[in-house]
Amino acid sequence: DTAVSQTPKYLVTQMGNDKSIKCEQNLGHDTMYWYKQDSKKFLKIMFSYNNKELIINETVPNRFSPKSPDKAHLNLHINSLELGDSAVYFCASSQGGLAGGVNTGELFFGEGSRLTVL
Amino acid sequence: DAKTTQPPSMDCAEGRAANLPCNHSTISGNEYVYWYRQIHSQGPQYIIHGLKNNETNEMASLIITEDRKSSTLILPHATLRDTAVYYCIVRVHMEYGNKLVFGAGTILRVKS
Numbered sequence: 001d002t003a004v005s006q007t008p009k010y011l012v013t014q015m016g017n018d019k020s021i022k023c024e025q026n027l028g029h030d031t032m033y034w035y036k037q038d039s040k041k042f043l044k045i046m047f048s049y050n051n052k053e054l055i056i057n058e059t060v061p062n063r064f065s066p067k068s069p070d071k072a073h074l075n076l077h078i079n080s081l082e083l084g085d086s087a088v089y090f091c092a093s094s095q096g097g098l099a100g101g102v103n104t105g106e107l108f109f110g111e112g113s114r115l116t117v118l
Numbered sequence: 119d120a121k122t123t124q125p126p127s128m129d130c131a132e133g134r135a136a137n138l139p140c141n142h143s144t145i146s147g148n149e150y151v152y153w154y155r156q157i158h159s160q161g162p163q164y165i166i167h168g169l170k171n172n173e174t175n176e177m178a179s180l181i182i183t184e185d186r187k188s189s190t191l192i193l194p195h196a197t198l199r200d201t202a203v204y205y206c207i208v209r210v211h212m213e214y215g216n217k218l219v220f221g222a223g224t225i226l227r228v229k230s
Contacts, residue, residue, distance in 0.1 A: 043220035090161050109161030
């Protein structure tokens with residue numbers, strides 16, 4: 001069983017389109033994240049949710065809208081795609097302290113979703 | 119969060135120990151040192167973390183200097199599968215929501 005799974009793995013689309021990337025974790029964690037890795041290979045956090053509540057929101061265009069229907073899922077919807085959105089997007093999860101667990105700082109990452117905007 | 123400095127790349131012979139250094143001279147007392155790695159085309163993988171004491175797990179050992187201004191990740195018997203980018207990160211432990219900031223990391227090449 002894959003701990004953090006993302007779909008799709010590859011996504012090729014035209015500028016101006018709207019697309020979504022889905023993420024699910026079966027680890028029972030209460031915190032989930034989206035990271036972006038651009039062509040220069042730097043990993044940058046975009047969002048973090050804890051128990052469906054947004055807790056980290058970096059300087060990301062409004063075209064990016066995360067949605068967490070439950071604590072096991074965190075989806076990323078992107079409107080009006082631009083060339084600069086081409087990147088690999090990684091979902092991750094961790095166990096926080098609010099649910100009674102110990103926050104070890106260990107993030108579990110998915111395999112990534114490579115988005116190419118033409 | 120404190121900034122970290124790592125060499126851009128290192129080579130290691132297969133079967134030998136790989137020692138990856140990291141400088142974090144501005145680390146504060148409540149910041150932990152984390153190590154992650156990213157094997158080509160995969161998601162980052164947690165390796166180990168520590169605060170003051172040296173730590174060891176099934177993957178690696180973490181040696182933190184007494185003044186905590188630097189640390190070394192040790193892979194005791196490097197294999198070809200350990201070829202990856204290794205990231206050293208310092209971070210305050212939060213109750214939830216770990217905003218880990220990844221730098222450029224060290225590219226470790228394990229050679230036969």
